Amino acid sequence: MSGELPLNINIKEPRWDQGTFMGRAQHFFMVTDPRNVLLSSETLEDARVTVENYRAGIVKPGLTEDSLWKAKYVYDSAFHPDTGEKMVVIGRMSAQVPMNMSITGSMLTFYRTTPAVVFWQWVNQSFNAVVNYTNRSGDAPLTVNQLGTAYVCATTGAVVTALGFKSLAARLPPIMSRFVPFVAVAAANCINIPFMRQRELKYGIPVTDENDNRLGESPRAAKQAILQVIVSRIGMAVPAMAIPPVIMNALEKKAFLRRYPLLNAPIQVGLVGFCLVFATPLCCALFPQKSSMSVSSLEPELQERIREISPQTTTVYFNKGL
Template sequence: MANPKWPGQKTAELPLDINIRDPRWDQNTFVGRARHFFTVTNPLNLLLSDKELYDAQTIVKNYKAGIVTPGLTEDELWKAKYKYDSAFHPDTDQKIYLIGRMSAQAPMNMILCGCMLTFHKSIVSVMFWQWVNQSFNAIVNYSNRNGNVTATERQLGVAYMSATTGAVATALGLKALTGHLPSLVGRFIPLTAVCAANCINIPLMREREIQMGVPVTDDTGHKLGYSSRAAQKGIFQVVISRITMAFPSLTIPPLIMNELEKKDFLKKRPWLSATVQVGLIGILQVIATPLCCALFPQRSSILVKNLEPELRAQIKEKSPNTEVVYFNKGL
């Protein structure tokens, strides 16, 4: 049993052996990853002031350097780490634009999905909201890329134009093909367009990672080289996560709203339809965002035997016992 603290007694200093380089919960399990991402993607993180974020950054960086803030408890250290993780890029340590943070996913997608589902009948509305949605996705994809690979402004501009054009073209093509079908079918155009657009937007915005490769490390974090195959695997996992993330918000509300709009309550109050729909999407996004981010570990891995022959040979020469390498797949 621990000794009771008496008035004036000094609190023991926090030990320096807490591993805050990694998440608090076991990332080898889905539950551990989900708990981690429920903390990182919490929309309340957006309310943190710059001072709070920079104070959290100072606490975490000082602790990593062996300096403990006086009076700091372990819970306070972890809270500071998650404030820091929610706003700063893990590779570059730069503060991410507000709407590029994963904590902005739920509120932003609540608005965008609500608008895409509400204004799906007009061609102009479809074009506008798909463009806005893919512009937002481009910011998120760039903000959460592997930060060790840089791209020029021209490359980013080409990727952005290609991604948004592809998304809008997909949505318009689907609208033309389904125009004669029941209205319920039209409600699912945004989902199909978003899924197709993610397959275009994410790889294009992160094209440099495929071209140049991303850093791969051994289990201790020692860099062993750059791999395009690792980048491809990471981007594929992110595409799956984003499509899965969009699925509940763009499938469940249309089904519910299709039934509710037949009822007298909403027939008499049509202005409530958009509010109800956005509310449903918000609830689903708050749940789906962390769960879908948790589908794959952020610190992803790949077998050495699956790497490029040149890199494989290089690793075998430098570290012959290494069979698995690790990399940041992004979000």
């Protein structure tokens, strides 16, 4: 059964060319749109039904191409691309800007005392743990022990780094203390993401040919995927955690903020939010979501298997996660 809309629109792939940075940026501006967080369960379910029905060759009456693409991006914003599970709200990429602006703004505001540093690093790593688990690549489950280990290691690493750099910054110009949160966040990303996705590093992530036929699992593909995600996450943090401290350092010398110190936190959160609205999609777009690597770079046993079942395949593809 089909409607007026043709069935040859490839909604398995993004609407824009993912071979270019601008195409990927347009895609992620849609995926990370904070307004998607406010969508009701009914709207999400309607988008899921629309997308899954279209893939099955069923087009509801009156469906237009623009409506189909809108449903696809609503679907992508809430459901995991590999498992199809509905993701928890704060773990979705559409929640990145509102959640990160609140947490990052607070980290940048309350950086002077040790209890505040410890508390906000803990909050940030708790949030990161949810995001990393929710946006993991592949469909491999994580055990409670693995989740706990990743969470404890990342939180400990962030707190130790933050306190260590805070101690060092005390002997440097005052503005350097404002960059304690960024250094801690960068270090924690290097710990949290690999630990949270340790099963992928051990057992691999699914790799496919260009037609999405699954060829096996590759730990080497997982390493490449995780490295790309770490670079993207640190890149997201740079504008939000580097630009506002410089601006706030200048503003706090002005009479206005001295007169109204309670405005410090809202202004800082607003600056962080403005930076994240652009930094989040642009840094997600640094690498293609459907990443690739040559067959010759895979594990020898997987290379052999691919040569047997798909000898014409020279490049494999995989979801790098977010």
